[in-house]
Amino acid sequence: MVINSVIKNVQAENLYKHVLETEGIRHPLETLEKLEETAQYLLTLFENIGLVTREHFFEVEGFNYSFRNIEGLLDFDKEQELIICAHYDTIAECLGANDNSSALAVMLEAARLLAKQEQHDYNIRFIGFCLEEENPSRVLKEQELGKKFGILDENNRFATLRAQKIMEEHFDLRAEVFSDDKTLSESWDIATKQLRPKLSDQELQYFLALQEIYGQDTAISWIGNSITLGSYAYVQALPQDKQQISGVFNLESVGYASNQYNSQTFPDWVDLSMFPSNKLNSDLLIGNFIGVFSDSNSYHIAKLFCDQCNLEVIDLPHLLWHYPSSFDKIAYEMPDMLRSDHAPFWKINVPAIMICDTLDFRYPYYHTKADTIDKLNFDFMTKVCQATIASVMAFSKID
Structure with missing residues (x-):
């Protein structure tokens, strides 16, 4: 052959x-x-x-x-x-x-x-x-926000163990609530609200700012964005x-x-x-x-x-x-x-x-x-x- x-x-x-x-x-x-x-x-x-x-x-x-x-x-x-x-x-x-x-x-x-x-x-x-x-524009904005709100250090590492755990928990919650009848924006919103009692003001502002970057995507539009x-x-x-x-x-x-x-x-x-x-x-x-x-x-x-x-x-x-x-x-x-x-x-x-x-x-x-x-x-x-x-x-x- x-x-x-x-x-x-x-x-x-x-x-x-x-x-x-x-x-x-x-x-x-x-x-x-x-x-x-x-x-x-x-x-x-x-x-x-x-x-x-x-x-x-x-x-x-x-x-x-x-x-x-x-x-x-x-x-x-x-x-x-x-x-x-x-x-x-x-x-x-x-x-x-x-x-x-x-x-x-x-x-x-x-x-x-x-x-x-x-x-x-x-x-x-x-x-x-x-x-x-990744989208470098979005990643750059995320890094800038992380430093601004004390989530990341100057080397883009989590500044504290608490910051790392809060981010992981937020990610898991978003994944859990995301479904075909919810937008990514809704998933971000629900996750942030559920975590709100334990978030500092800085952490809350960070998640709200991230939602402006990533939350408008849908299950379809994240491809290419x-x-x-x-x-x-x-x-x-x-x-x-x-x-x-x-x-x-x-x-x-x-x-x-x-x-x-x-x-x-x-x-x-x-x-x-x-x-x-x-x-x-x-x-x-x-x-x-x-x-x-x-x-x-x-x-x-x-x-x-x-x-x-x-x-x-x-x-x-x-x-x-x-x-x-x-x-x-x-x-x-x-x-x-x-x-x-x-x-x-x-x-x-x-x-x-x-x-x-x-x-x-x-x-x-x-x-x-x-x-x-x-x-x-x-x-x-x-x-x-x-x-x-x-x-x-x-x-x-x-x-």
Whole structure:
């Protein structure tokens, strides 16, 4: 098979090199230089393997800077295209080896090998998205308010243990009361009122000010306002006829696997019996599988990816999490499914899947300084890369 002859050339050493080169805080407020260095790394590698490159610039309201999504196009002069994407930013103080250098590495290695093929039925576009994690304008305002009201110190750490506990309690209350018949503003209001008896005047003013920043979002509008800003800007700039995009493979944190029992968790509202037909080498509570997430428009892509995981040469345990609903319904019922750059594509009904190790439902170092290269499983990442390449080739019926 042609697919087998290609995927056997995936090099774990290349994956390691890409993570090593990009690991580090890549945040617009903390380390803008490293963020731009990573963008340039993607651009240079795309150029070196012969892709047609483009920088898609976008701006964030209230923040005086032009950010960029980095594109590399494998152009076969076709009308239809497939997208393979991964974000390259991190949150503040997170070294981002898994989130999301692991996915960048898989995307870059897939690009290297797919670029060597002489023919595909689709153009293939590789995109490194910026600002998946946070809205820097909002984060900056939150930091300024935190210092003003004594919640944060000059290094943006909680100034007191009490401040940390109050913030955690407020967050938990907001999550508890949020439902499909309440806006985020109402959730903020209810949480603040419930905590009011124990809040100081400074703390109360802080929460009221935060509500002005975040409370106007809805379960739908937080996509593109609070997270996934780069991919949302990209989607908004697409031509009105988006039918040229046949499918999106969004790679999100694909580097951590564990064979320990209870290493895998799920949201409280998930019924594990909804996963009867997935290939797992062990119990659902053992986190050694890759998650594949799809909506009502993208089951065929998810199924295709899972079929490649089943190839004898790959043999990658996987869990297909298919929710046959629209973006709006998912936003209210399963918001955790929207936490990456596939979400803006779902919003405009473009078929897209998220390929993910399930983030903080498995990875104990999620969004911490301990998210470092030594935590990653490069054999696991190799299989994810192989399955991604095989899926793109199978889409093009190259077997």
